[in-house]
Amino acid sequence: MKRTSKPEPVELIRINRYLSMCGIASRRKADELVTNGSVQVNGKVMTDLGRKIDPQRDKVFLEGKQVAQVHDYLYLVMNKPKDAITTLSDEKGRTTVMSLVRTKQRVYPIGRLDRNTTGVLLLTNDGEFANRLMHPKFEISKSYQVSLETALTHEHAEKLRKGMKLEDGKTSPAEVYIIPGGKGKEIGIIIHEGRNRQVRRMFESLGYEVKKLDRVAYGPVTKEGIARGGTRSLTRPEVRQLRKLAGMVEEF
Ligand code: URA
Numbered sequence: 001m002k003r004t005s006k007p008e009p010v011e012l013i014r015i016n017r018y019l020s021m022c023g024i025a026s027r028r029k030a031d032e033l034v035t036n037g038s039v040q041v042n043g044k045v046m047t048d049l050g051r052k053i054d055p056q057r058d059k060v061f062l063e064g065k066q067v068a069q070v071h072d073y074l075y076l077v078m079n080k081p082k083d084a085i086t087t088l089s090d091e092k093g094r095t096t097v098m099s100l101v102r103t104k105q106r107v108y109p110i111g112r113l114d115r116n117t118t119g120v121l122l123l124t125n126d127g128e129f130a131n132r133l134m135h136p137k138f139e140i141s142k143s144y145q146v147s148l149e150t151a152l153t154h155e156h157a158e159k160l161r162k163g164m165k166l167e168d169g170k171t172s173p174a175e176v177y178i179i180p181g182g183k184g185k186e187i188g189i190i191i192h193e194g195r196n197r198q199v200r201r202m203f204e205s206l207g208y209e210v211k212k213l214d215r216v217a218y219g220p221v222t223k224e225g226i227a228r229g230g231t232r233s234l235t236r237p238e239v240r241q242l243r244k245l246a247g248m249v250e251e252f
Contacts, residue, residue, distance in 0.1 A: 012052035015039065018060065021128045022067050038063050073126040074107050075234040075242075077218075079226040080121040086112045097121060100229055110134060110218075111194050119144075119215035120223045122242075123231070132246035133219075139172075139192040140219045140245055144199050147212035151184030156206045160189065166201055174202075188216075219245055 013021075019030035019039070037045050040061040041053055053060065060067045080086075084095045086109045097109055101123060110122040110130045124130055133140055160176045177188035189199060200210050216222060220241045226232055234242075 012054055014049070014052055015041070015046060015060070016049065018053055018055055019062070019067065021055075022060075022125065024062060024067060024127070033062065040064075072105065073129070074103060074105055074124060075126065075129070075239050076101065076103075076107060076123040076231050077221050077223065077226065077234055077238075078121045078123060078231040079223040079228050080113055080118055080215075081229040082116050082118055084229075085115050086121065097123070101231055112196070113215060114197060114200070114213070117213045117215065118228065120218045120221060121215070122218055122221065122234075129243065129246065129248070132248060133242060134194060135246075136193055138246050140194075140242075141190050141192050141217070142194065142215060142219075143188065143190045143217040145179070145212075145214045145216055146187045146189060146199060146203060146210055147182075148185045148187065148203065149209035149211055152178065152187055152208065156208075157187075159206065160202055164202060164205065166195075166198075166205060168195060171195075171198070171202060 015034055016027040016030040019025055019033065020027045024030065025033060031049055033039055034049055035047055037047055039046050041051075041058050043059075078097060078100065080097060081100075084097045084100060086097050088096065088098060088108060090096055094115075098107075101107060105125050107123040107125045108130070110124060111134050113119070113121055122133070132138060157176045157178065160174050163171045163173050171191070172193055174192075175188075175190040178184055179186040179188055189202075191198060195201075199213060203210050221234060221238050
C-alpha cells in the first residue's frame, strides 16, 4: 500500500505570545516592544500586533539580537552556593547565580532561593515552562534539608505537617522527617508551595533558628553529583517529567 506523508501541521502564534514563551517579556510588554519597532522578523521590522509567526522557521530578532527559538530552549540545574543571589542583576555588586552560569543564551532562575539557601535551582530560557512550574496550582514538590539550632519537638513536627498560620495565610500540608543521626536538629521537609522564604518562616514562627537550608530536590530533579556552584543540563526525561507535572502537552 502506498503511503502519503503529510507535512507536520505548524501552529502559528502571535508575536507577543512567542516573545513571552521565550522569556523575553510579559505579553503586554511584548506588545510595546513590537509597536515601538524593536522586533524584526526575518530581517524586517514588524509592528503589526495581529501578525502570527511560525516559531519553527521564522527568525525573530529583538533589538538586533536573535531570540532563542523554541527548539533552542535550555534547561539547567544548578547546585546553588551560599552568598549567591537569584535576582538577575544586583546594584550592590553581589554575586548573582547568573554570573555562575556560562551559556551563550540568556537563562534565568525558576523562582528564588534566599541568598543563604543552597541547593537545587532550575534555570531556563523557556518562559512558559518557568511560569507554569512556579504557578501554585501545579503544586510541584520541593524538598529541603533544614539544620536547626535546637531539636524539633514532635508537637511542632505535627504542626508543620498539618499546615500552620503564617502572615500570608495557612500553609498546605507538608511532609516532615527527622533525619536519623541528626539529634532531632536535621529535618527533611517537602512542601508543594513556593512562597517567599516559606521554609525559614515556618520554622522561625515556631521559635527555631534555621542554621542551614539546602534544597535537595525540585520535583524529580536533584543536585546529586553537581559540585556547589556547578550546573548541568536537565536530561530529556527530567524535562519531560517536569512538563508533565506542569500540565504541558508532550512534544518530545
Ligand atoms: N524557603 C526558604 O525559606 N528559603 C528558600 O530559599 C527557599 C524556601
